[in-house]
Amino acid sequence: MAEPRWYYTREEIEKNSPSRLDGMNFKDETIHRWCYTSFLQDLGHRLNHPQKSIATAIVLCQRFFTRQSIAKNDPRMVATICMFLAGKVEGSPRPAGDVLFFSHRLLFNKDPLIDAKFERLKATVFTGEKLVMATLGFDLDIEHPYKLVMDWVKRCVKAEDFRRVGQAALNFVNNMLRTSLCLQFGPSQLGAGAIYLGLSLCKIKYLPCDGDKAWWVEFGISKRQLKEICDQTLDLYVQDFVVPAGARGEFKQIKIDETKSCPQGLQGRQDGKGILSNVVKN
Numbered sequence: 001m002a003e004p005r006w007y008y009t010r011e012e013i014e015k016n017s018p019s020r021l022d023g024m025n026f027k028d029e030t031i032h033r034w035c036y037t038s039f040l041q042d043l044g045h046r047l048n049h050p051q052k053s054i055a056t057a058i059v060l061c062q063r064f065f066t067r068q069s070i071a072k073n074d075p076r077m078v079a080t081i082c083m084f085l086a087g088k089v090e091g092s093p094r095p096a097g098d099v100l101f102f103s104h105r106l107l108f109n110k111d112p113l114i115d116a117k118f119e120r121l122k123a124t125v126f127t128g129e130k131l132v133m134a135t136l137g138f139d140l141d142i143e144h145p146y147k148l149v150m151d152w153v154k155r156c157v158k159a160e161d162f163r164r165v166g167q168a169a170l171n172f173v174n175n176m177l178r179t180s181l182c183l184q185f186g187p188s189q190l191g192a193g194a195i196y197l198g199l200s201l202c203k204i205k206y207l208p209c210d211g212d213k214a215w216w217v218e219f220g221i222s223k224r225q226l227k228e229i230c231d232q233t234l235d236l237y238v239q240d241f242v243v244p245a246g247a248r249g250e251f252k253q254i255k256i257d258e259t260k261s262c263p264q265g266l267q268g269r270q271d272g273k274g275i276l277s278n279v280v281k282n
Contacts, residue, residue, distance in 0.1 A: 006063055006139075006183065010232070013180045018069040029070060030239070036061055036075040037178045039106065043083055046102045047094050051174070056142045057086035058177045060132070066183060067135050076107060081128045089140045096125045145173050145191030148219075152195060156215070161204055169198030176233055185221075185229060192219035193229030 014020075019029045037058050044054030060082040065075070080103040087093040100121055104112040112118050133140070153166040172194040176182065181190060196216065216226055 006066075007185070008066065008183055010180070010184055010228075013066070013183055017066065019065065019071055022069040022071040024069070024071050032070050032075055033062070033065075033180065034178055034239070036079045039076065040079050040083055041174075041177075043080070043099075043103055043106055046106065047083070047087070047099065049083075049087060049092050049094075050090070052144060052146065053086045053090040053092045054083075055144050055146075055174075055177055056090050056140075057083040059142050059144075059182050060085060060136065060140065062180065062183055064132055064135055076103070077124070077128060078132065079103075081125055081132050084125055085129060085132065085140065089142070096122050100125055143187045145187040145194060146170065148188060148191040149173060149194055152191070153198075157199075157204070161202065165195075165198050165202050165204060167198075168201050169194045172197045172201075172233060175236060176229075179232055179236055181229060181232055185225065188219045189221040189225060190229060192216045192221045193226060193233060196226060197230055197233060 014026055017029065019032075020026070024032075040057050040061065041054055044051075044057065049057075057079070061075070061079050064078055064082065065073075068078075080099060083103075084094070084096055084099045087099070100118070101112060104110075104118075104121075112121075149169050150166055153162060153169060157165045173190065176190055176194065181193075185193075214223070216223075221229075
């Protein structure tokens with residue numbers, strides 16, 4: 001599991017991030033997070049990466065921006081470098097030229113000219129890789145909830161409901177990556193939240209218990225934390241830049257009662273001088 005230094009409170013993320021200290025407001029940072037995580041999802045698909053590699057790239061990028069400011073670092077280039085790194089970390093490497101080629105195509109809807117400028121951009125990926133790794137403290141070991149979620153669903157959900165509950169839960173895991181939840185909670189806690197939302201969306205009301213112990217206790221999560229994860233995930237569906245108004249009501253009907261929690265505090269943030277600023281150009 002990642003070290004505690006990667007887990008922050010929601011207040012620290014929303015009020016004291018490097019981007020906020022550089023004058024960027026909360027909504028703009030939220031939109032940037034949505035944009036670069038969506039970009040990484042699309043880029044990963046074009047590179048034929050498995051979802052685990054895509055998720056690793058997203059978490060690396062999110063962690064980077066807990067130590068460096070979006071106002072000083074081009075999130076598109078940082079995201080591209082994180083995808084390059086994630087491929088190597090997760091055993092699905094692609095050449096830097098391929099990653100940058102598809103990144104350019106995705107950003108500008110056309111193929112880049114393979115010329116001196118493109119070669120300079122490739123060199124930037126290699127230079128930026130070192131800078132991103134240094135910012136992350138060379139900690140590239142990322143755990144994800146996917147296997148944990150599917151193992152639990154296979155073990156605890158009736159056979160006739162297994163496929164739809166499992167798919168719903170995995171979809172919620174992927175959507176959590178668009179939020180800052182991976183910076184607040186560990187993979188087992190996020191897995192519990194995804195399972196709860198998947199069961200609720202599929203209208204599965206039976207919840208296995210071990211005596212008087214609720215099913216989510218095995219995930220090392222309290223009911224308050226479960227509520228916090230569910231609330232923040234569902235908030236994603238009411239952002240006006242994410243989904244049309246008519247599609248929001250279904251998700252906001254999923255609720256769990258309890259007061260909110262506060263995870264661990266921010267540690268080790270670096271004051272960024274600005275790296276990889278505006279290096280992706282048309």
